[in-house]
């Protein structure tokens with residue numbers, strides 16, 4: 135096991151009386167695909183928001199390459215190399231696909247407004263380079279030919295891909311994907327799964343994945359954590375998670391463990407596919 | 409034919425009839441006829457009435473418009489004609505009845521100018537075509553036929569074959585254009601744009617010398633408002649911060665030039681160019697002082713704070729307390745104009761040059777900013793602030809930068825404005841100025857340079873030109889605005905996003921690189 139790229143240590147996030155994330159510990163080694171699953175409202179997205187700087191956790195520590203990052207503003211977190219996508223797609227909807235990716239490149243660019251006004255050599259070089267890079271990424275995420283569409287006019291599946299493209303533009307070390315296959319049909323889901331694997335294999339990016347589709351999760355995860363009511367109730371590889379009685383209980387309700395093996399599996403796959 | 413068809417057309421005819429009656433009551437009909445006659449080159453002496461032919465023409469056009477707008481888009485041709493017939497007849501009957509009253513006034517020699525200042529007997533006669541008792545019948549016939557004509561026009565222009573014709577023309581034009589582009593020798597491609605700019609440059613050089621000081625005044629005013637529009641657009645259109653007190657920055661520029669370059673109250677006489685620079689700086693400083701405290705807050709605060717700031721500045725300038733420093737309510741006179749290479753450079757013509765050059769520079773700067781990392785960051789902040797930040801954009805600095813650059817344009821325009829008028833006072837910087845600039849963006853089209861130019865012309869140039877028709881200026885102007893906002897809600901010339909993928913593909917093709925497939929041409 136390589137050194138962890140990110141460590142979430144004893145993190146809690148409280149909204150008024152509700153503890154959305156409760157003393158969660160997670161350690162993700164580099165180049166892992168690490169999945170976080172759990173029923174609706176378990177606190178998965180909230181945990182993402184803590185890591186990416188949207189929320190400041192009340193308790194605990196988040197270490198990126200050993201340095202604490204909790205409390206940093208989101209742009210600094212992005213600048214350090216953590217990118218994310220959103221559960222309900224949040225693109226810059228009145229800008230084109232290429233422009234969305236160009237904005238993703240922002241942290242890597244250096245020219246400022248003075249360069250832009252004078253059109254310095256530095257500016258022209260960087261601008262030309264970033265357009266090329268944006269088009270390359272556009273192609274990489276499979277949106278070639280759609281670059282000049284307004285983001286809001288793209289079909290749903292392509293919007294999800296564009297969001298990943300924008301996140302990749304930042305050249306992240308760590309990528310947080312919040313339900314990337316939500317709303318996709320079976321074919322699209324299979325394609326997306328394959329694509330996520332490619333991101334890790336080709337680009338060497340560490341990925342934390344929130345996902346409800348168990349086929350996806352079990353297929354590509356190196357390790358899985360399960361959240362329930364904000365608490366981490368299990369961690370392990372796919373086989374361990376599938377066999378864990380607490381997980382089954384979290385998904386099926388109390389008494390679930392007592393159900394017969396066969397029935398349990400049936401119910402489990404049903405619950406997961408929803 | 410069923411009732412559903414008749415009653416809407418009837419209502420339309422009635423409505424337009426009432427509209428026409430109101431037109432007559434305020435004498436607008438004569439005004440329009442006069443304008444039409446001028447359009448055809450007739451020389452109408454002030455105070456005299458136009459030829460009756462032009463009144464007929466106006467009424468025909470009006471009737472045709474009624475017919476056109478009454479025929480529903482999706483109806484069959486016969487239905488359309490029927491609708492127009494009903495509307496036209498209604499219109500004719502309504503006005504015929506009105507004619508009877510008017511005719512009675514003429515016959516009895518009653519002068520109603522006591523109640524309706526504009527309604528002179530001559531105007532009434534003109535409206536009745538001077539035909540007395542038979543004019544109701546004439547009007548009835550005229551409106552019915554005109555309405556049918558309007559409907560017929562719609563049927564012809566919107567028919568299948570017509571739309572096919574237009575499509576054919578369009579594709580033919582595009583084919584020709586592509587062919588022309590392919591066939592133009594390289595030097596034309598290279599220098600064509602340059603030649604065009606040269607032509608525009610020559611026009612901009614010679615026209616101000618020819619067309620007289622009034623036109624120079626109007627063009628200068630429009631140009632200044634284009635510069636102001638560009639400045640405000642950086643703040644509102646690009647970075648998405650609503651600002652209502654933009655005139656405050658305008659005042660900073662104007663008063664800097666005034667105080668530093670007029671004999672009273674201080675007599676510093678620093679010279680125009682240095683004071684203009686200081687004016688820009690002052691505007692930027694004000695923007696920073698104003699922006700810093702509200703940056704962290706939600707968007708609407710900036711609107712309110714700047715609104716207040718604008719008014720405070722104006723009231724301070726006006727106050728007796730500061731009279732010895734700012735000139736008080738009377739303002740500052742005798743502001744010295746600019747010089748160029750030691751020569752005075754402040755005639756009408758010179759100011760037009762200065763404003764045009766500054767305007768072009770502003771447009772170039774705006775364009776370069778918009779298509780840069782900074783401009784895209786602004787747009788991202790406008791679209792979704794939180795996500796923009798999580799994508800790595802520093803919200804504070806970028807918003808503040810937009811505010812400062814926008815304010816700089818306002819300071820610049822203010823300085824030139826004050827020097828050009830050789831005067832500035834508190835009334836030059838009222839809230840109305842801020843609202844006007846904001847309206848330019850909305851009417852013309854946010855984030856669109858042609859839109860801003862059109863908007864500035866419509867809002868600042870047109871009212872000047874419409875001065876001809878004095879009393880109806882605001883009425884016509886308001887009507888135009890309403891029509892515009894209904895028919896073009898995104899502005900006269902809405903912005904489009906750049907086609908970066910396509911352009912890059914074309915560039916590759918031109919460079920002779922192997923053409924890549926999949927581009928959506």
Ligand SMILES: Nc1ncnc2c1ncn2[C@@H]1O[C@H](COP(=O)(O)OP(=O)(O)OP(=O)(O)O)[C@@H](O)[C@H]1O
Nearest residue numbers: 149152154172173174175176177178179180181221
């Ligand atoms: N900003 C907020 N203010 C108050 N409560 C919040 C806020 N954000 C989330 N919550 C609450 O915290 C709990 C966890 O929400 P979260 O969105 O993290 O769940 P999730 O695991 O992502 O669920 P899902 O699978 O539906 O996306 C929920 O009960 C939610 O209502």
Ligand SMILES: [Mg+2]
Nearest residue numbers: 178179180221
């Ligand atoms: Mg969620």
